[in-house]
Amino acid sequence: MRTLTFKRGIHPPDSKSYTDWSPIKILMPDKGLLMTIPLSQHIGAPCESLVKKGDRVLLGQKIADSSAAFSAPIHSSVSGTVTDIKPMLTPSGTMCNSIIIENDGLFEEHPSLGKDTSYASFSREKILEKIKEAGIVGLGGAGFPTHIKQNPPKEKKIDTIILNAAECEPYLTTDHRVLIEKTDRVIKGLEILLTLHPNAKGIIAVETNKPDAIAALTKSSEGNSKIEVVSVLTKYPQGSEKQMIDAVTGRQVPSGGLPADVGCIVDNVDTVLAIERAVAKDRPLMRRIVTLSGDAVKCPGNYQVRLGMSFKDFIEATGGFKEEPAKVIAGGPMMGVAVYSLDIPIIKTSSAILCFTEKAAVLPPENNCIRCGKCVEHCPMGLMPLELNSDIMADDMESFEKHHGLDCIECGSCSYICPAKRHLAQSIRTAKRNVMAMKKKK
Amino acid sequence: MENTKLIVSSTPHIRSKDSIQSIMRDVLIALTPAALMGIWYFGIKALLIIAISIASSIFFEAAFQKITKKSITITDLSAAVTGLLLAMNLPVEIPFWLPIVGAFFAIIVAKQLFGGLGQNFINPALAARAFLLASYPTPMTNFTSPTGLFANSDTVAKATSLADAVSNATPLSRLNEGAFIPEISDYIDALSGNIGGCIGETCAIALIIGGIYLLVRRVISWRIPVTYILTVFILSWFFGRTPLYELLIGGLMLGAFFMATDYSSSPVTPLGQLIMGFGCGVLTALIRSYGSYPEGVSYSILLMNLAVPLIDRYTKPKIFGEVKKNDK
Numbered sequence: 001m002r003t004l005t006f007k008r009g010i011h012p013p014d015s016k017s018y019t020d021w022s023p024i025k026i027l028m029p030d031k032g033l034l035m036t037i038p039l040s041q042h043i044g045a046p047c048e049s050l051v052k053k054g055d056r057v058l059l060g061q062k063i064a065d066s067s068a069a070f071s072a073p074i075h076s077s078v079s080g081t082v083t084d085i086k087p088m089l090t091p092s093g094t095m096c097n098s099i100i101i102e103n104d105g106l107f108e109e110h111p112s113l114g115k116d117t118s119y120a121s122f123s124r125e126k127i128l129e130k131i132k133e134a135g136i137v138g139l140g141g142a143g144f145p146t147h148i149k150q151n152p153p154k155e156k157k158i159d160t161i162i163l164n165a166a167e168c169e170p171y172l173t174t175d176h177r178v179l180i181e182k183t184d185r186v187i188k189g190l191e192i193l194l195t196l197h198p199n200a201k202g203i204i205a206v207e208t209n210k211p212d213a214i215a216a217l218t219k220s221s222e223g224n225s226k227i228e229v230v231s232v233l234t235k236y237p238q239g240s241e242k243q244m245i246d247a248v249t250g251r252q253v254p255s256g257g258l259p260a261d262v263g264c265i266v267d268n269v270d271t272v273l274a275i276e277r278a279v280a281k282d283r284p285l286m287r288r289i290v291t292l293s294g295d296a297v298k299c300p301g302n303y304q305v306r307l308g309m310s311f312k313d314f315i316e317a318t319g320g321f322k323e324e325p326a327k328v329i330a331g332g333p334m335m336g337v338a339v340y341s342l343d344i345p346i347i348k349t350s351s352a353i354l355c356f357t358e359k360a361a362v363l364p365p366e367n368n369c370i371r372c373g374k375c376v377e378h379c380p381m382g383l384m385p386l387e388l389n390s391d392i393m394a395d396d397m398e399s400f401e402k403h404h405g406l407d408c409i410e411c412g413s414c415s416y417i418c419p420a421k422r423h424l425a426q427s428i429r430t431a432k433r434n435v436m437a438m439k440k441k442k
Numbered sequence: 443m444e445n446t447k448l449i450v451s452s453t454p455h456i457r458s459k460d461s462i463q464s465i466m467r468d469v470l471i472a473l474t475p476a477a478l479m480g481i482w483y484f485g486i487k488a489l490l491i492i493a494i495s496i497a498s499s500i501f502f503e504a505a506f507q508k509i510t511k512k513s514i515t516i517t518d519l520s521a522a523v524t525g526l527l528l529a530m531n532l533p534v535e536i537p538f539w540l541p542i543v544g545a546f547f548a549i550i551v552a553k554q555l556f557g558g559l560g561q562n563f564i565n566p567a568l569a570a571r572a573f574l575l576a577s578y579p580t581p582m583t584n585f586t587s588p589t590g591l592f593a594n595s596d597t598v599a600k601a602t603s604l605a606d607a608v609s610n611a612t613p614l615s616r617l618n619e620g621a622f623i624p625e626i627s628d629y630i631d632a633l634s635g636n637i638g639g640c641i642g643e644t645c646a647i648a649l650i651i652g653g654i655y656l657l658v659r660r661v662i663s664w665r666i667p668v669t670y671i672l673t674v675f676i677l678s679w680f681f682g683r684t685p686l687y688e689l690l691i692g693g694l695m696l697g698a699f700f701m702a703t704d705y706s707s708s709p710v711t712p713l714g715q716l717i718m719g720f721g722c723g724v725l726t727a728l729i730r731s732y733g734s735y736p737e738g739v740s741y742s743i744l745l746m747n748l749a750v751p752l753i754d755r756y757t758k759p760k761i762f763g764e765v766k767k768n769d770k
Contacts, residue, residue, distance in 0.1 A: 007762075012456060170456065242762065252763040326449050333455040339448050354455075361449050366461055367518070370560040373710030377663070382759040386710065402759045412454030419460040420560075426452035 003208055005241040005411035009380045010413045014171050014209060014237055018293050020173040022060040022301035024181055027317055031105025035078055035308035036088050036345040037063065038096040042069040042137040043144050048133040049099055057081045058110040060284055064101055072145045076101060077306040079108040091330040091344050092337060119279045124196055127279055134278030135285045140268035141331055143349040146275065149403045150196055155186035158197045159263045160226050162248055163204040163272055165188050165213065166232055166239035169332025172352050175269040177302045181212035182273060183220045187227065187277030193228055193267065194226055201225040205248050211233040236334060237411040243380050255407050290346060296325040296355035305346050311353055312342040326359035329354040329441045334412045367420040375414035375424060381407050385414035385424040392427045408432060444680035455536040466519035468661045471504035472652035473526055473700065479608035479635045479645035483588035488641045490709060491541055492529040493621040498545035499525030506554045520559050524548050528569035530533045530642020535584045564747040571727045585612050585638040613691040614736040617683065626688040646690040653699030662703040670698040673723020681731045682748040694726065697739035707747040721746045
């Protein structure tokens with residue numbers, strides 16, 4: 001088997017051995033626990049609540065939806081009573097209107113669940129509708145509604161569905177565990193996607209640091225000529241959509257374009273598992289798999305968690321902290337968000353919770369650029385971060401755009417590698433936001 | 443858990459272990475074998491010159507930053523690297539005040555006046571060497587043959603007065619005088635450093651070991667040194683000189699691994715680094731073959747330093763998924 005890869009990139013320590021041995025533990029919220037379910041857990045229009053304070057809701061009941069096409073409905077992950085609907089803090093640091101449900105501990109299922117499972121006879125439209133109704137969005141972190149992604153404009157001929165099993169962020173091990181524990185279901189999920197795109201082949205791309213997953217997938221996909229398992233080099237940001245497509249197909253998504261422009265759709269592992277559950281088992285998205293790691297937690301591992309459980313309740317349920325945390329990250333260490341409160345819920349896009357002690361959290365001070373050129377040598381997009389950074393320092397946004405600042409994928413490779421510890425990615429991200437905001441105004 | 447105060451910062455939350463200090467420390471480590479060989483061949487005086495050069499470089503950096511009320515950055519070791527490189531580019535028979543003047547020029551004029559580390563457009567140590575060569579040509583071209591570690595100044599004086607021809611003969615000047623075909627023993631002398639020249643440039647094998655260390659530690663990339671050395675090799679052969687011997691003598695190894703690769707005064711783009719190495723190689727071979735100076739390494743690098751902003755501008759890497767302008 002060939003090992004595929006993309007140009008440039010970095011090799012941070014993968015720090016996966018803390019949790020990659022740990023089987024997925026199912027963690028159910030205790031009776032009486034308050035679940036906080038934000039009405040916006042995806043890119044697109046926020047949902048509106050379908051329930052009101054005092055209502056009793058059942059497990060899997062749709063509790064929020066939007067009339068906009070570019071959105072995804074939200075379901076209750078427990079049975080219980082709606083105690084309030086009010087703005088609450090979310091992992092991204094913003095306030096969002098949220099439905100708060102007190103778990104009655106019965107997990108009483110909504111009668112609509114698991115009725116319609118004869119998926120082999122489903123039409124393309126019905127599968128897309130199932131995916132939409134199940135509230136599935138990209139669970140890797142982006143939160144792009146899956147039914148939109150799987151239904152690109154007609155003129156875009158899709159010939160490759162890539163199952164992105166690179167999991168290139170350090171510490172994260174959920175995809176790895178899903179691939180070896182639920183191999184057949186992942187394959188089944190991919191097969192369902194392939195029925196949506198009859199002219200496409202499915203490629204499962206796994207980083208070389210997961211040989212057991214490669215072996216399991218190869219074995220499980222034997223006999224299906226439309227599915228191929230490929231190994232990709234363990235290198236960050238291999239799991240970035242554009243870099244993944246480049247490595248697997250040799251095609252480059254044009255600047256400002258989407259994967260569909262080069263005939264590809266890229267899906268995350270947990271997302272494909274959710275698709276399998278929605279279509280083959282007729283169950284909506286109510287849980288996700290989260291890696292809990294970092295030197296501050298007592299029991300690092302991989303947990304299947306109900307959406308809406310707060311970070312605090314979740315960490316306490318796993319055994320709590322070993323040492324006082326100084327930094328908590330929602331997501332991976334390269335692109336995740338440092339949160340300032342633990343009273344935030346696990347939402348559809350929460351792939352990991354990393355808790356670090358002060359010793360591990362302190363970042364070195366920033367120094368002057370020494371022009372070593374390492375950021376240029378490692379930028380996966382072929383940008384010159386030092387040049388963009390000096391454009392930003394000079395507040396020259398015209399030059400920033402001319403130097404392709406908007407093409408930055410914010411992977412953080414430049415900041416990681418910089419020996420002067422300059423805040424390259426941070427400054428570029430801020431400048432991107434400002435330029436986009438200015439463009440919107442015009 | 444109730445009142446936990448959490449640190450919030452932007453991504454990424456992990457950083458590589460490399461720092462300016464660790465890089466400069468690696469350069470110092472890489473230069474050590476060649477410096478030790480210089481001391482071995484040229485005596486205790488070489489050690490003193492190295493010490494004076496490093497100490498005065500650090501002093502001038504700290505003094506300038508103190509006077510201009512900037513934070514003092516001597517712990518990043520960049521001044522120490524400049525001081526060591528300067529000393530290694532000086533002949534041993536110089537007065538002790540000369541490295542102090544050189545350190546002043548390198549640190550104050552070439553580096554700090556242009557904004558400090560990362561902002562200097564030419565290599566400070568080479569700029570200082572060029573300045574000293576122009577200002578004090580006699581001591582700066584008085585190359586003695588190696589005398590050994592324990593030679594006292596008497597014997598050194600004797601050696602120089604006994605045979606001026608020997609004391610001034612670097613292999614390069616002998617090559618230029620013609621009718622000198624290096625033999626096996628000359629190659630061995632050049633590799634081991636048993637030849638005339640500056641303190642730190644003579645022992646090719648020690649410099650190569652240091653260069654490989656920097657490559658392995660990923661402090662420098664192969665692009666500048668390899669293209670530089672290859673270009674000199676090919677052109678020397680083309681000009682009918684002795685290509686292999688040419689690589690081992692003069693300042694080529696020191697220049698290719700340690701001077702042309704100076705971060706601030708070399709291109710940041712991969713293609714630009716290849717051009718830098720090639721340009722240095724062409725200039726060095728031309729100066730050696732046709733110039734009136736026997737050696738061209740330092741002037742080649744200084745000239746290419748001046749072209750770096752231009753090189754960087756025209757060698758930008760291709761953007762991932764770049765859309766051609768006329769497509770829009």
